[in-house]
Amino acid sequence: MRVLIVGAGVAGCALYRRLKPLGFTVDIIEKSSMLGSEGAAICLPANAMLALKKLGLSKPVLDLAYQVDQVEYALPSSKTLASASLHTAPLNKAPFVALKRDDLMSILRKDMAADVQLNSWPEDIKQDNNEVLVTFQSGETTSYDLVVAADGINSAVRQMVQVDSAPLSHKVTNWRYITKKPVAGIQPTYYVGNDSxxxxxxxSEEEVYCYGQIIDEDGKFASLPSYKVIQDIFANYASPVSDCINNLTPEQPIVLGQLKTVKNTESLFNRVVLVGDALHGCPPSLQQGAGMSLEDINCLADALEQYELAEALKHYQQQRTARVTWTVKESNKIIKLAGLGRSPIGRFIRNTMIRLKGPANVVGWRKLLNEME
Ligand SMILES: Cc1cc2nc3c(=O)[nH]c(=O)nc-3n(C[C@H](O)[C@H](O)[C@H](O)COP(=O)(O)OP(=O)(O)OC[C@H]3O[C@@H](n4cnc5c(N)ncnc54)[C@H](O)[C@@H]3O)c2cc1C
Structure with missing residues (x-):
């Protein structure tokens, strides 16, 4: 069987690792001219670690990652709204960790990076009699039995097979960076303000990953120098946030982005299948991007190993749809919950919900982990 994987991010590289040993002929292409990674660091909840275990990669990840014990939601004053231990069932099925994005990608790309064809992307995809004809930017056309779209939230492949499928914007601007740990022993803490x-x-023992966001209807914050605008927006946040913003300089590497979400979660278009952010790109409220992507590719690889192609694809679609659809909806809901903070009554409702139910992401993780055998 001839397979084309479009995109060499988390989903594409992990899928290549699973499909190669099955004896398929697998091409993996990447639009960029080099293999990089964007986004400072990445948090991996327990289901991501379980999926990495299936890939035989949990040990190298644990070796480079930092394991956390609890999650807290707090006000900008640092007053706690709710906290939850990650050592209770079902959260304790595997460790919750975080590590530098570069480290995760080096692990996923180990021994396969040289197989990625860089500077390559599909210009056109035609399907006929269970054959997928892909015309590349070079002008060359190749026939595949299966094309896997692993080309991220702005997936060009998705937009070739599904009309009107460009992602929607949440009108939320965000920044990500790594800085010195402000307080020894700090656990993951989410500070919820009015519109930020x-x-x-x-x-690690020395560093923390910081993520800041603000509602940005007209994109004005995205156009200003990141380090300055972060200091302005979060000026009224107490320590330890203030410790993480006061020392920012123009030289600090900061990843700027805007939150988007896919319009729907259809995964199968005849012999073109969607995985990763191409299928379920959404805000990182549940930090499920990598976890869901790795679950996708394990499910797809298991199905391809077990069934003939058409049945395998149907199985993948059946197995993944409900879980990824719920994850996208819930992630979008949490972003909206944060947005309630703009009015006093909204803040009251939001803070009461957090106090009563616990950290919103922990509530979501419990459901996702409960669903797993
Ligand atoms: C602000 C933010 C914070 C996040 N934090 C977390 C987190 O803490 N934990 C977590 O699990 N997830 C997080 N995520 C989500 C996570 O980054 C993604 O879910 C994950 O990277 C998806 O991997 P992917 O391989 O599907 O897509 P990507 O990582 O986007 O990779 C797609 C690849 O395809 C390539 N490509 C694009 N178009 C083409 C084309 N036409 N042809 C060929 N190649 C192409 C790209 O260059 C890229 O290499 C976050 C996302 C955001 C926006």
Missing amino acids: AFMIYPI
Whole structure:
């Protein structure tokens, strides 16, 4: 069987690792001219670690990652709204960790990076008699039995097979960077303000991963110098957030982005199948991007190993649809919950919900982990 994987991010590289040993002929292409990674660091909840275990990669990840014990939601004053231990069932099925994105991608790309064809992307895809004809930017056309779209939230492949499927914007601007740990022993903490939020997540004994966001209807914050605008927006946040923003300089590497979400979660278009963010790209409220992507590719690889192609694809679609659809909806809901903070009554409702139910992401993780055998 001839398979084309479009995109060499988390989903594409992990799928290549699973499909190669099955004896398929697998091409993996990447639009960029080099293999990089964007986004400072990445948090991996327990289901991501379980999926990495299936890939035989949990040990190398644990060796480079930092394991956390609890999650807290707090106000900008640092007053706690709710906290939850990650050592109770079902959260304790595997460790919750975080690590530098580069480290995760080096692990996923080990021994396969040279197989990625860089500077390559599909210009056109035609399907006929269970054959997928892909015309590349080079002008060359190749026939495949299966094309896997692993080309991220803005997936060009998705937009070739599904009309009107460009992602929607949440009108939320965000920044991500790594900085010195402000307080020894700090655990992941999410500070929720009026129209902004800030997360501090430890990634080692010395460093933390910071994520800040603000509602940005007209994109004005995205066009200003990141380090300055972060200091302005989060100026009224107490320590430890203030410790993470006061020392920012123009030289600090900061990843700027805007939150988007896919319009729907259809995964199968005859012999073109969607995985990763191409299928379920959404805000990182549940930090499920990598976990869901790795679950996708394990499910797809298991199905391809077990069934003939058409049945395998149907099985993949059946197995994944409900879980990824719920995850996208819930992630979008949490972003909206944060947005309630703009009015006093909204803040009251949001804070009461967090106090009563616990950290919103922990509530979501419990459901996702309960569903797993
Ligand atoms: C602000 C933010 C914070 C996040 N934090 C977390 C987190 O803490 N934990 C977590 O699990 N997830 C997080 N995520 C989500 C996570 O980053 C993604 O879910 C994950 O990277 C998806 O991997 P992917 O391989 O599907 O897509 P990507 O990582 O986007 O990879 C797609 C690849 O395809 C390539 N490509 C694009 N178009 C083409 C084309 N036409 N042809 C060929 N190649 C192409 C790209 O260059 C890229 O290499 C976050 C996302 C955001 C926006």
